[in-house]
Amino acid sequence: MxxxxxxxxxxxxxxxxxxxxxxxxxxxxxxxxxxxxxxxxxxxxxxxxxxxxxxxxxxxxxxxxxxxxxxxxxxxxxxxxxxxxxxxxxxxxxxxxxxxxxxxxxxxxxxxxxxxxxxxxxxxxxAPPPKEQEKEVLRVADLELDESSWLVRRAGVELELSPTEFKLLAYLMRNAGQVLTRAQLLENVWGWTHQANAQVLETYISYLRRKLDPLGPPLIHTRRGIGYTLRP
The missing domain is CATH 3.40.50.2300 (Response regulator)
Structure with missing residues (x-):
């Protein structure tokens, strides 16, 4: 075609x-x-x-x-x-x-x-070009994310994440320690440049917390009025 x-x-x-x-x-x-x-x-x-x-x-x-x-x-x-x-x-x-x-x-x-x-x-x-398939493994505290095999582990336990959850977590981990605004996250994970969908971001953050928090101390922290940060 x-x-x-x-x-x-x-x-x-x-x-x-x-x-x-x-x-x-x-x-x-x-x-x-x-x-x-x-x-x-x-x-x-x-x-x-x-x-x-x-x-x-x-x-x-x-x-x-x-x-x-x-x-x-x-x-x-x-x-x-x-x-x-x-x-x-x-x-x-x-x-x-x-x-x-x-x-x-x-x-x-x-x-x-x-x-x-x-x-x-x-x-x-x-969609990454074929040459970029060699992705790095991201690590923050006991959390590990392998971008090439789409594997996520916390404290050695493998987690099942949806594609969007994976992309959101990878972006948070690549910018670990930084406070990321809602606008930054919506633009870089979803590609949206408007604020209408902030509720979607909050929903996905809660999904990630539900999967990560039972395995150790909270890693995703809310900065009220600004956004979120991932840090040990």
Missing amino acids: GDRQLVLVVEDEANIRDLVGTALRFHGFVTASASTGAEALREARAKRPDIILLDVMLPDFDGFEVCRRLRDEGDDVPVIFLTARDTPSDTVTGLTLGGDDYVTKPFSIDALVARIRAVLRRAALA
Whole structure:
């Protein structure tokens, strides 16, 4: 398919699905479509899209469940949720499940295309070139993170982390001892340059603490009003 990127459009309303598909093809993308969660999973597995536009409200099971199942299978395809509900809880649910962004209906096609291109750019930057596979092992106190094998151990105990938890912990460890602002963390781990998703960061910090703290003294410390620091 060359440089043309494949967008899977998952939307149960045929008129929106067709409109978005037509607009994306006009902007140079290749498209596939699905109208249910089950169909979305089949298409994602068969066609390996570069990005998925995923409506939250689907007739069989919701877009959050589609994303959860893909992530459980180890599929890190970028996902942008389309939601009619602009509530913080929906946003946090989608993003903590491994979504990359969300767009609230009604949306402008130009804004949607800009968000798709931004997420694809971030995904390309996050994927290391083959020569960079030799990553270092980061160590802080009894915490060890091996970037090449994606292994994390504390006090010799191996921890199961999601890709986003791993990226967040690696960034904290690379900057151990420094106070990192919420804006810095959101930009460097998620690629966001706005503050709207600070609640997502707090959710992920709590996930990491839940996994690290039972094995030793707290390592991630909150600096009220500023951000977080990782130190022994």
